[in-house]
Amino acid sequence: MAQFAAQLDENGYRLVVRNGYHAEREVLTAAGAVRVTALRVNDKRVVRKLVSGSGFPP
DSSP: OGGGTTOBOTTSOBSEEEEEEOOOEEEEETTEEEEEOOEEEEETTOOOOOOTTSOOOO
16 A cells, blocks of 8 residues: 555545455465455556447446
8 A cells, every 4th residue: 555655646635545344254274264354445546448338427
């Protein structure tokens, strides 16, 4: 997250922000079951490209 802190949009808002955690889940490993949680990230750097007839609003 720190590496993207300097990336801002035209209004001065960060383009990559934390957005809580995903639901906790259990992963089965050779050592046994481990409960894990992953960070949720809102990455606004991705630009949706319009394709003719795609159904996306302009």
